[in-house]
Amino acid sequence: MAKSIQAIRGMNDILPGQSPAWQYVESVLRDVAAAYTYQEIRMPVLESTDLFKRSIGEVTDIVEKEMYTFDDRNGDSLTLRPEGTASCVRAGNEHGLLYNQTPRLWYMGPMFRHERPQKGRYRQFHQFGLEAFGMEGPEIDAEVILFSARLWQAFGISEQVQLQLNSLASNEARARYREALREFLREHEAQLDEDSKRRLDTNVLRVLDSKSAETQAVLAHAPKLSEYWDDASREHFDGLCKRLDAAGIDYVLNERLVRGLDYYNRTVFEWVTTELGAQGTVCAGGRYDGLVEQLGGKPTPAVGFAMGIERLVLLLESQEKIPVTQTVDVYVIAVDADAELIAPAVAEKLRSQAPGLKVQLHSGSQNMKKKLIKADKSGADYALIVRSDDYEIKHLRDREQEDRIVTTIGDVAAVLI
Numbered sequence: 001m002a003k004s005i006q007a008i009r010g011m012n013d014i015l016p017g018q019s020p021a022w023q024y025v026e027s028v029l030r031d032v033a034a035a036y037t038y039q040e041i042r043m044p045v046l047e048s049t050d051l052f053k054r055s056i057g058e059v060t061d062i063v064e065k066e067m068y069t070f071d072d073r074n075g076d077s078l079t080l081r082p083e084g085t086a087s088c089v090r091a092g093n094e095h096g097l098l099y100n101q102t103p104r105l106w107y108m109g110p111m112f113r114h115e116r117p118q119k120g121r122y123r124q125f126h127q128f129g130l131e132a133f134g135m136e137g138p139e140i141d142a143e144v145i146l147f148s149a150r151l152w153q154a155f156g157i158s159e160q161v162q163l164q165l166n167s168l169a170s171n172e173a174r175a176r177y178r179e180a181l182r183e184f185l186r187e188h189e190a191q192l193d194e195d196s197k198r199r200l201d202t203n204v205l206r207v208l209d210s211k212s213a214e215t216q217a218v219l220a221h222a223p224k225l226s227e228y229w230d231d232a233s234r235e236h237f238d239g240l241c242k243r244l245d246a247a248g249i250d251y252v253l254n255e256r257l258v259r260g261l262d263y264y265n266r267t268v269f270e271w272v273t274t275e276l277g278a279q280g281t282v283c284a285g286g287r288y289d290g291l292v293e294q295l296g297g298k299p300t301p302a303v304g305f306a307m308g309i310e311r312l313v314l315l316l317e318s319q320e321k322i323p324v325t326q327t328v329d330v331y332v333i334a335v336d337a338d339a340e341l342i343a344p345a346v347a348e349k350l351r352s353q354a355p356g357l358k359v360q361l362h363s364g365s366q367n368m369k370k371k372l373i374k375a376d377k378s379g380a381d382y383a384l385i386v387r388s389d390d391y392e393i394k395h396l397r398d399r400e401q402e403d404r405i406v407t408t409i410g411d412v413a414a415v416l417i
């Protein structure tokens with residue numbers, strides 16, 4: 001036997017048993033996006049490597065060690081997108097969507113990061129994301145957060161997620177804070193974990209979300225970012241908090257929340273859950289006012305978030321919040337060889353007359369007993385037995401009900417819907 005080929009580690013098939021959950025999640029996401037007047041944008045999964053280096057930042061986990069980068073046949077360096085915001089900005093600039101306009105966009109699709117696969121962390125994963133461009137006030141930060149809060153409500157998991165908020169303030173304020181933090185951490189360098197030591201020079205803010213208990217103990221006495229907030233950023237953040245209060249959204253201020261991508265400023269937020277172990281962040285986002293210009297566009301404020309669909313599906317499964325869907329409503333069987341000839345046509349007529357009804361046609365010429373076993377296994381509520389002059393409708397689940405004989409497909413449809 002030939003050796004079988006396996007999927008790439010960390011890249012999952014979404015099997016038929018799982019796809020109803022995905023379809024459910026995707027349809028709720030689409031509906032909520034429409035209710036907030038966000039429009040879909042679909043970007044390619046491959047982009048120039050420079051796009052991600054220039055936006056996410058050279059000294060980030062993603063760019064340093066997680067990207068799938070290769071030279072194509074022309075020698076151009078390409079990267080499988082690790083996230084959607086950079087592509088969205090690239091597309092907005094390229095097609096003039098952002099100039100003098102305030103587009104509200106959403107996207108959904110696969111992202112690629114070479115990480116260590118584990119529960120909630122994969123090498124191909126899927127994100128749903130929002131981006132709102134051209135609006136600088138805190139009302140739009142509030143809108144994207146309210147959008148995400150509505151999702152949890154729609155999915156019935158509001159109790160399982162917590163909103164954490166922070167402000168990264170202006171670039172200048174953050175630069176001053178970085179210096180202060182670096183100076184403080186240098187005095188305690190010996191107690192820091194190896195990653196954090198390395199980040200002292202390259203990306204000191206990331207030390208704040210180190211997982212090491214020793215590093216966290218040092219950080220307890222470190223200067224706080226909020227002590228360095230500039231007035232305009234403080235006012236923006238207050239404006240956001242007031243709007244969230246008025247809308248009845250609970251949040252906690254997390255001064256250690258800095259996000260792993262360089263492009264954020266002012267508002268950053270994460271929705272976290274304790275139900276998924278270490279991979280607890282379901283949705284993360286914030287403001288990135290400088291990115292459009294940094295990628296060659298006109299200065300355009302922007303805010304957005306990205307949500308991991310695998311983590312959302314895992315959370316919904318753990319809370320048993322995935323609605324059960326029926327694959328087959330009625331299973332069509334022919335009573336004999338003559339009826340087998342017309343059974344496909346009967347199934348067609350039924351699909352026309354009863355839109356939405358899930359009709360599965362039996363395949364093969366077994367005896368009646370075997371056909372009925374198949375009908376039962378299909379999960380259908382009914383078997384429709386096609387006979388030469390009429391149709392027999394058999395109840396497969398509710399055996400108390402009497403089977404019915406009817407003479408037209410119209411009558412069959414009337415019984416089944």
Ligand code: ATP
Binds near residue numbers: 279281309
């Ligand atoms: P983490 O801290 O868990 O690595 P991140 O900060 O790298 O997350 P973002 O780049 O902000 O994540 O992506 C937004 C969301 O996408 C995350 O909150 C998570 O739900 C999801 N996500 C990110 N990386 C992965 C992955 N490798 N597998 C599955 N989902 C992921």
Ligand code: MG
Binds near residue numbers: 061260
């Ligand atoms: Mg990550």
